[in-house]
Amino acid sequence: MEIWKRYGEKEVSHSMAHYLQTVALLKAEKGHARVGDIAEHLGVSKSGVTSMLRSLEKRGLVRHERYGCVELTEEGSGFASRTESSRRVLSMFLTEILGVSEDVATEDACMIEHLVSPEVSVELLRLTTFMRSKHPAAANFREAYRNSPRSCKEHEPGACDLCGATCLRDSLITPIGRALQRA
Template sequence: MEAAKKDKTSPKKKLADKPLTATMEDYLEAIYDLDQDKKVVRVKDIAKRLDVKMPTVTSALKTLNERGMVHYEKYEYVELTTEGSAVGHEMHRRHRLLLKFLTDILKIDHQVADEEACKMEHALSLSTLERLADFMAFIQDCPRAGESWLEHFDTYRTSGNKPQACASCTEQFSCEEIGGQRPSGVAQPKPVIKRKVSGKGGAPAGRKRSKNP
């Protein structure tokens, strides 16, 4: 049997190919945010931002430096590489989007929302995040949603009572009967009429149309 071929991939290349951990992404996001506020980023700035000890930051920076995400030498300033900046920017974008959703849409306390956004930003796929962004834009742009819609949601969330505007809207829609009985509080569907339309060959076709459009 032939001896297995030696893997000639360098240790540094192997390390760079491994996915970033959530902690690494947090560091890159913190450095990115600090870089937007300051001209230089120091180890003590990162430690304060992430509420960790400076030796912990130094150890993390060493790993990120080996992975080509930062430029760092002991006692020097910290700089993101092009790749590290791209990751930091993406994590910043994710965090801001999730924070806005949690605070503006779900009305969650800002501090709690900030902590939750930190956890969520690492788990959601890009496609899910973009879908969430589209949903938020739709709420703001749709004439049947907007600020009043969010106010109705807040009323429902805090009191458990359905706003009158929502109750009126619900009555316009029908639903299937469940177990031979309609669910409590759901209005009886409005009657519909059928209108025959001649198709090709004279075969009649039926289409239901609401009595009141």
């Protein structure tokens, strides 16, 4: 099966991940998570929360009795904490290593957090840990990266050996690319 077709087969959707993280957060902050609390935190309707909880319950990620508190199962709790950890590592990598603004890093990490494989998460953690270390090679790399040009090497239009036929940087700095960035 092609990779793009498997995208929808992830164990939970982006929305589901946010619901699980919200339940975990509310439990930590208030000691409980109720439908109304979840709805308020996420800015959604109570009926929307109830519908999502049914889906999460079918997957064995939460337990919820009508008008009662929502409880994460062991699997749901594990998923929520792994997703939160993945977001933290991604955000740290984007801000501290790549130098992306905190706002952009937070948004992008949120979009990516539950999509990367465990293997990629572990290697990204390893790379981020090394790059933040005081190791001379890490310090040299950080300095060299900060001073490197923010473009591919010079090339003829449509012939970028790194990006392919359309250089990513060129397409992002055109008027259309700038409009997409603002949208």
